[in-house]
Amino acid sequence: MVQIRRMENEDAAAVSEVLCSCYRWLAERERYTPEQAAFLLQKRGSEETVRAESREELYLVACVDGTLAGMVSVGGSEVTKLYVEPSRHGQGIGSELFAAAESAIREAGSDRMLLGTTxxxxxxxxxxxxxxxxxxxxxxxxxxxRDVVIMEKRLSGAGVLLTESADEWPR
Ligand SMILES: CC(C)(COP(=O)(O)OP(=O)(O)OC[C@H]1O[C@@H](n2cnc3c(N)ncnc32)[C@H](O)[C@@H]1OP(=O)(O)O)[C@@H](O)C(=O)NCCC(=O)NCCS
Structure with a gap:
């Protein structure tokens, strides 16, 4: 069973490990140059970066049987990272992390969510x-x-309902 919770300080090393596994997997799949791979592994995926970014953004982790298997980070309306340990792809973990990020963005009052991806x-x-x-x-x-694909999802909420009722105003 997948448990999603907030990242704690003690999780930083495990989050860094998951990120680096994903970056190695991605570097091979996308044929990144050695410079690109080194940037991801030494900078983006470092424990130091994880600690620093998790102070600025919402970091959530997915645990399966007590092992950290994935993470998602949210800054404002944007999903800034979503990674699942490669050996656990296709088990529904990414979907659960995405749903948790969507709930957080919705609860913060945003009417859309955004991200950039490969x-x-x-x-x-x-x-x-x-x-x-x-x-x-x-x-x-x-x-x-490299092209970054920008993706968007409109979140239905009060704003949408108000717009619809405004179309037929007065009621
Ligand atoms: C993308 C990612 C987060 C998905 O996580 P996951 O746990 O494997 O996804 P799920 O098991 O929840 O899959 C949900 C659905 O998406 C599909 N899916 C997952 N990854 C896919 C991919 N790369 N291409 C096409 N479909 C994919 C699954 O088949 C599943 O469909 P289904 O419900 O019809 O079976 C994960 O593959 C990952 O970490 N990839 C490496 C990181 C990455 O590429 N990030 C983008 C760079 S910014």
Missing amino acids: PGTVPFYESMGMAVAGRRRPTGGPFTD
């Missing part, structure tokens, strides 16, 4: 109800040769 992951996010909103290239860092 083209290979678009079908997963489409199955979560997201749609491609555009593409862009990073302007700095080692990934300026």
Whole structure:
């Protein structure tokens, strides 16, 4: 059974390990250059970065039988990271993490959620109800040769209901 909870300080090393496993898997699949892979493994996935970012953003982790198997981070209306340990892909963990991120964004009062991802992951996010909103290239860092797919999901809430009732005003 998957348990989703807030990341705690003691989880930082395990989150870093999951991220680095995913980055190695992604680097092979996407044929990243050695410079790109090193950036992900040494900088993005480091325990130091995890600790620093988790002070700024909401970090949630997924545990299966007490083992940390995935993570999602949320900053404002954006899902900034969503990663599941490669040996556990396809077991529903990513869907549960996505749903938890969506709930957090909804509860914070936002009427949409956003993220940037690699083209290979678009079908997963489409199955979560997201749609491609555009593409862009990073302007700095080692990934300026790669397209980032921007995806968006409108969250139905009070704003949508009010708009609908306004269409037939007065009632
Ligand atoms: C994308 C990711 C988070 C999905 O997590 P997961 O736990 O494997 O996903 P789930 O098991 O919840 O799958 C949900 C559905 O999406 C589908 N799916 C998952 N990954 C997919 C992919 N890469 N392409 C197409 N479909 C995918 C599953 O088949 C499943 O469909 P189903 O419900 O009809 O069976 C995970 O594969 C991952 O961490 N990938 C590496 C990180 C990555 O690529 N991140 C993007 C870079 S920003």
